[in-house]
Amino acid sequence: MSLPPPKTLVIGTSGHIDHGKTALVRALTGIDTDRLAEEKKRGISIDLGFAHLNTPSAALSFIDVPGHERFVKNMLAGVGGIDAVLFVVAADASVQPQTCEHFEICRLLGIRDGVIALTKCDLAGESRQSQVISEIRHLARGSFLADAPIARVSAHTGAGLAELQAELEQLADRHASREHTAIPRLWIDRAFAKSGFGAVVTGTLLGGELETGQTVEIFPLRRNVRIRGLQTHGAAVERAAAGQRTAVNLAGVDHGELARGFMLTLPTSLEPVRLFDAALECAGSLGVTPADLPARRFSIHLHVGSAEAEGSMKVLSARESRAAGIEPPAQVFARISLSEPLLLVPGDRFIVRRPSPALTLAGGRILDAHPPLRWNREKTLARLSRLAAGTAADFVRQLIAESAHGRQLQNLSAVTGIPPSRMKEMLAVDRSLVFAEQEQRVVTNEWLVAKKEQVQAWLTAYHRDHPGQAGAPVGLLRQALFAGIEPSFADRVLKQTPGVRQTNDTVARETHSLSRTPAETAALERLEQAYREAGFQPPEISATLALAGVDAKRARDLLETLVKQKRLVRVSGDLLFHADVLEHLRKSLAAHRGKRFTVPEFKEWTSISRKFAIPLLEYLDRERVTRRESDARVVL
16 A cells, blocks of 8 residues: 655635536546536536546645536535635636636635636637736735636647646645644545445545544434545545545445535534634625625525535624724624534634525634624624634633633533644643643633632631531532532632631631630530430431520531531431431441341331431441341341
């Protein structure tokens, strides 16, 4: 098995119908990308076509897209996975409507490089070719194709093909590789069955790597399947890398269950998206400006990757400009809702089209794939402006700062598309963040400082309201200030909080000292004595509290103090026994280790009612003093 060339590039053809895109790809690669019988019959491309060319310096993959206006959605399914464009204009026809729309779609998708092919030069003289080149330069002015090389070619005679191939090789040489450390995602653009192999899907691997034997998830089926085999450029490989056109043979799924627009990725690595915020740029060369976008929410078709989804869009930033009579800025912000979930991440590019009459309106970049559901227009615009101008690290920091208790590492990865390993590297160099390795939780330094201050204030208030207690139950403090956070993380914060001490299950300010009035001291003694004398027939809680001789709230606090001091033991709920009574029972049972007894026998020994016997026996089971066997117990 030969290794692929070091440089890979996925190139999409672009241009008006009948300008020679398919013929040019066939002349370059020897592969006819028109697969369908109707395409061959009508002589036009209807669906996506695929070809490849291995040169000494690069592996070039071609996605040939249809040029007819009726098949724009098929064209969009192809250009979502390309790195660069082979922009095709026929010398005998010049710039046409779909030339402009394809150009605008490529620009809006953020494609940054390409080569222009002036085709059918055998049908046009020198002056005509020069005129068309001038018109192409006029269309591309100020864009990514403004200075692109123009190769004059003829697929019929072969003229200029060598020069075009050289330009494409240079294009591959200057193209930056896709991120290999990203979460692998492959938008499926074709699914079919291959005899002897089963289901096969193809697409451009947008990030990371895939390898034979790996388990992957197919979305939206939400099914895990195994990679049986991989191919790039028709050759079997053990591993496919980001940026490569990849064919994936899958075990565990039928090809009839798969469709264009599905995604192949790692299991549970990403959170499905039905709502996202984005930065938009309107299709200016098609005559669309921000002022043309409705102020109300309106229906759209969203094209991203190889998927098409229905949805609606609300432009967030044009209303104020309209009210002031000012032309809105070229870039606007929008919130988009989808009728069905997709696996999207910040940075993904997309196209928005009007359903009827069909028109490309704008292209955009996702800023937040899981935005806050509640939003204020002014605050949301300020937030999106920061996200649009910031880096991925800035976005991660903002997500953590906006969360009530920070974020789990896996959650951060799932909503940003940054794999956990790369996320850890980003966190390690950000001094404003604190990462707890054990709990995999990230918080900001500001959160940590504020939480410690909250702990101190909460304990101060608790001591004021419960002066007779040595401290507050740790569980109560966790519930009040650390709900939803791992207990171990909360305890670590408590230990780091100045002026706070934690003893077993009690936490207190270091300056707090037990303060009881003579009446409370006497009440404490009465409560303990009542339980000691009651033995195996503890009093009702209401009667006990009334016996204390202080108000019910204070009496309840005193009772909890006895539990914390382990002078009373809570068997269940408000059922308490004196510790001496239970210790006597434990010693009595220990003298009969291995003895088997029933509930009636236990009631007879202890002169206890069934109301107390069952909870007490369950307590002894939990303490491993006894073990239940059917309807009996055995002394351990």
